Amino acid sequence: MPGTVGTPQLPEPAADIRIVTMDLETSASLALVVLLMATPAYAYIDPGSGSMLVQLLTGGAAGALILLRLYWRRLKDRFRPPAAAAGPASPGDAKRPEPTHPE
Amino acid sequence: MIRFDPASFKDPAGRVFYPDGHDDWVGRTLTGDAHAHLQAAYRAGLLQALVADGLLVESEFVRASDLGLSDPGIGPHILKQRRIPFVSYPYEWSFEMLRDAALTTLTVMDRALGAGFVLKDATGFNILFDGVVPKLVDVPSIEPYVEGRVWAGYGQFCRSFLFPLLLAAYRDVDVQAILRGTLGEVPVGFAANLFGVRDYARPGVFKDVILQARLEHTFGRSTVAVKRETTAGSYPKALLVASIRRMRTLVAGLKRPGSPSEWSSYDSDCTYSDADQTAKQSFVTRVLGVRRFPRIVDLGCNTGTYTTIALTCGARVVAVDLDSKAIDGLYRQAARGVTLSPVVASLLNPTPAMGWALQERRSLMERISSDAFLALALIHHLRITGGVPLGAIVEQLFAIAPEGIVEWVDKADSQVQAMLALRPDVYDDYTWPIFEALILEHGEVVAIGETHGGRRRLCHVRATPNRSVRTVHPEA
Numbered sequence: 001m002p003g004t005v006g007t008p009q010l011p012e013p014a015a016d017i018r019i020v021t022m023d024l025e026t027s028a029s030l031a032l033v034v035l036l037m038a039t040p041a042y043a044y045i046d047p048g049s050g051s052m053l054v055q056l057l058t059g060g061a062a063g064a065l066i067l068l069r070l071y072w073r074r075l076k077d078r079f080r081p082p083a084a085a086a087g088p089a090s091p092g093d094a095k096r097p098e099p100t101h102p103e
Numbered sequence: 104m105i106r107f108d109p110a111s112f113k114d115p116a117g118r119v120f121y122p123d124g125h126d127d128w129v130g131r132t133l134t135g136d137a138h139a140h141l142q143a144a145y146r147a148g149l150l151q152a153l154v155a156d157g158l159l160v161e162s163e164f165v166r167a168s169d170l171g172l173s174d175p176g177i178g179p180h181i182l183k184q185r186r187i188p189f190v191s192y193p194y195e196w197s198f199e200m201l202r203d204a205a206l207t208t209l210t211v212m213d214r215a216l217g218a219g220f221v222l223k224d225a226t227g228f229n230i231l232f233d234g235v236v237p238k239l240v241d242v243p244s245i246e247p248y249v250e251g252r253v254w255a256g257y258g259q260f261c262r263s264f265l266f267p268l269l270l271a272a273y274r275d276v277d278v279q280a281i282l283r284g285t286l287g288e289v290p291v292g293f294a295a296n297l298f299g300v301r302d303y304a305r306p307g308v309f310k311d312v313i314l315q316a317r318l319e320h321t322f323g324r325s326t327v328a329v330k331r332e333t334t335a336g337s338y339p340k341a342l343l344v345a346s347i348r349r350m351r352t353l354v355a356g357l358k359r360p361g362s363p364s365e366w367s368s369y370d371s372d373c374t375y376s377d378a379d380q381t382a383k384q385s386f387v388t389r390v391l392g393v394r395r396f397p398r399i400v401d402l403g404c405n406t407g408t409y410t411t412i413a414l415t416c417g418a419r420v421v422a423v424d425l426d427s428k429a430i431d432g433l434y435r436q437a438a439r440g441v442t443l444s445p446v447v448a449s450l451l452n453p454t455p456a457m458g459w460a461l462q463e464r465r466s467l468m469e470r471i472s473s474d475a476f477l478a479l480a481l482i483h484h485l486r487i488t489g490g491v492p493l494g495a496i497v498e499q500l501f502a503i504a505p506e507g508i509v510e511w512v513d514k515a516d517s518q519v520q521a522m523l524a525l526r527p528d529v530y531d532d533y534t535w536p537i538f539e540a541l542i543l544e545h546g547e548v549v550a551i552g553e554t555h556g557g558r559r560r561l562c563h564v565r566a567t568p569n570r571s572v573r574t575v576h577p578e579a
Contacts, residue, residue: 050319051258052333
């Protein structure tokens with residue numbers, strides 16, 4: 001679906017964004033987003049990303065925005081046409097096989 | 104001459120070494136950065152306060168040259184630390200021990216943050232039990248806090264402490280086997296798969312386990328992007344402090360379901376009459392009181408009746424039992440300064456050597472050598488439940504210590520009868536004459552005390568020094 005490529009991006013969070021402690025509703029909706037975004041498992045998994053991100057998630061609105069941005073990038077990469085995908089590897093894409101050892 | 108600890112290779116900032124001719128301290132090398140960081144922590148008063156409060160093992164800065172150490176691998180500055188006499192590993196700790204070690208880690212982290220520092224990692228191996236008090240020994244784990252960062256040690260804290268504790272508290276499983284199988288760190292996906300949907304509502308499960316596992320699953324390979332986002336410096340320190348305290352409250356509230364295990368209730372419902380119990384205790388008290396062994400290992404200590412006698416006789420006691428709830432009971436009732444090291448382990452399957460080249464973590468047998476053993480109400484379990492030939496059992500006891508008290512439990516004993524009720528009696532070697540002969544092959548029987556009308560015999564035994572002993576291999 002190349003048409004979705006042009007969807008406007010989420011705004012980048014401003015550096016001085018106010019920190020708001022996340023309420024139950026926000027946590028619940030984010031949790032829903034997280035659980036719906038299932039991806040295939042890999043034998044090699046760096047044991048760090050999840051633990052860093054889950055801390056941001058409880059870090060309030062700024063953390064939530066960072067997470068949404070990461071998800072948005074994944075979604076965008078998924079629908080990117082093959083020509084664009086052949087360009088420099090996007091670090092947000094876990095689906096593309098990497099020729100060398102990641103990081 | 105020094106000897107580097109083969110387990111200490113992961114963090115170049117502080118490698119552990121053992122100086123020749125000293126068994127009361129260990130050294131840690133310090134890189135220039137590590138030395139500067141720790142000096143800053145010292146100037147801030149953090150290190151002294153942690154030592155004073157029993158959270159950090161006593162450590163002092165020394166110059167390698169002042170100790171006459173010129174090994175090129177050491178560098179100019181070292182940290183000299185009091186040596187903890189017995190080392191146990193997280194997969195040998197009972198639930199309450201693991202929980203207290205977790206609380207020590209979080210308390211140190213909280214106090215460090217207050218002084219502008221953090222713990223850069225949070226493995227269970229950074230903590231050693233000094234008797235029954237868990238203390239941070241990996242002092243170079245303390246480094247300056249960088250404004251805006253999340254806690255890099257959070258994931259490791261979860262794998263080393265939080266996941267096994269949540270599993271034990273909510274699923275009532277013994278975590279030692281899982282921690283042993285994973286070398287002390289339960290992977291997040293592994294933990295997540297063990298919780299059912301009904302557990303999601305319990306404190307800590309959904310966020311710390313399920314959500315973390317999901318994020319790990321999704322972004323596990325996106326490390327560059329994740330690093331860029333998480334090190335951007337936007338995470339307020341107040342939130343970091345709050346999250347450490349939230350985990351502290353969570354961990355402090357965790358309890359193992361209270362059902363008494365088979366062994367934990369052994370003391371109260373065992374077959375000992377009061378007179379037999381008194382006779383057994385006075386025999387042990389008499390032998391230990393006369394011999395005054397500096398170190399004793401109590402094999403199959405249960406809730407610690409004889410461990411307590413050994414402690415009263417002035418010994419440093421390593422108390423081993425396979426029942427983690429019995430060890431929990433022993434640990435909980437121990438006074439803070441007592442020279443007791445509780446260990447969850449089984450002689451039938453003792454902790455093996457593990458990790459890199461099998462040298463990273465030592466086997467239990469390498470660590471429990473002692474001056475004396477107690478093997479009370481034990482050998483019938485090893486022989487009949489475990490199937491180990493009597494000769495191999497006697498040999499193993501003398502390999503642990505050259506002297507000790509072993510209780511002979513005859514086939515006519517009701518406990519042995521219960522064991523034999525559902526299995527064929529193929530234990531032809533399990534007789535008093537054969538047992539006595541095996542002891543005499545190694546040394547002598549110094550004294551015997553009978554209980555249960557002669558069906559049980561307490562034997563004070565001693566190996567003859569330098570006697571060559573026929574090697575007995577256990578049959579399959």
